[in-house]
Each structure stands twice: as structure tokens, then as C-alpha cells.
Amino acid sequence: QVQLLESGPGLVKPSQTLSLTCTISGASITTTYYAWGWIRQPPGKGLEWMGVIDYDGNTYYSPSLKSRFTISRDNAKNTLYLQMDSLQSEDTAVYYCAKDYEYNGSYLDFWSQGTQVIVSS
Secondary structure: OOEEEEEOOOEEOOOOOEEEEEEEEOOOOOOOOOEEEEEEEOOOOOOEEEEEEEOOOOEEEOOOOHHHEEEEEEOOOOEEEEEEOOOOHHHOEEEEEEEEOOOOOOOEEEEOOOEEEEEOO
């Protein structure tokens, strides 16, 4: 069974950088054809797909978010990362990491527990 355990700070000040970590168990992050991504849900809104990194290390981002977010991984630690720069209040959301079956957020077959991130001074 694939499990994703997410961690990171919950409160960040505007303009700061936030890093979230997602440790994967039950599957290798480099398994052929697997992709691992990040999704967020702002309060009162729907899920927003942010991007993925695939088994070869290629990254694919949402065009509307690409400039401020970076997805990376550590193969040895089987861990996925999300770095977000220049945080704004609109980035307040619950953030999830997930195994992204279709590489586009349309079918996420395993999820983390989620991390509430609040951007506030």
C-alpha cells in the first residue's frame, strides 16, 4: 500500500519561502511511469493542481503557478518536495501531495493527509 506523509510549517509570513516535504512509502519514487505531484485547496474553493515530477525527474507545472513553485525530489530518501517563493495571502490553502496517475491531476490514486498553510503577517 502506497502511503504519503507530508510535513512542513503551517504559518508563513507574506513574501517568505515555504518548503513542504512528502515522504513516500510502499513504492519507489522512480518507479517507471509513476508521477508524484502537489495539489492545493484554498478555503471555500476547489482543488487546484500545481504540478508533478515523473519517474525520470521531469517536471510539469500548472501554467498559472509555474513561476513561483518548484517541485523536486530526493531519490535516496524517496521524498518529494515543494518549494514556494514570494508567498501571498492567496496561497493560503491545504496542500496535498499525491501519486498522479495521469500526470495532470485528473486521477490521484494515493494522497497525503494534507498540510494547512496560512500566509499571514
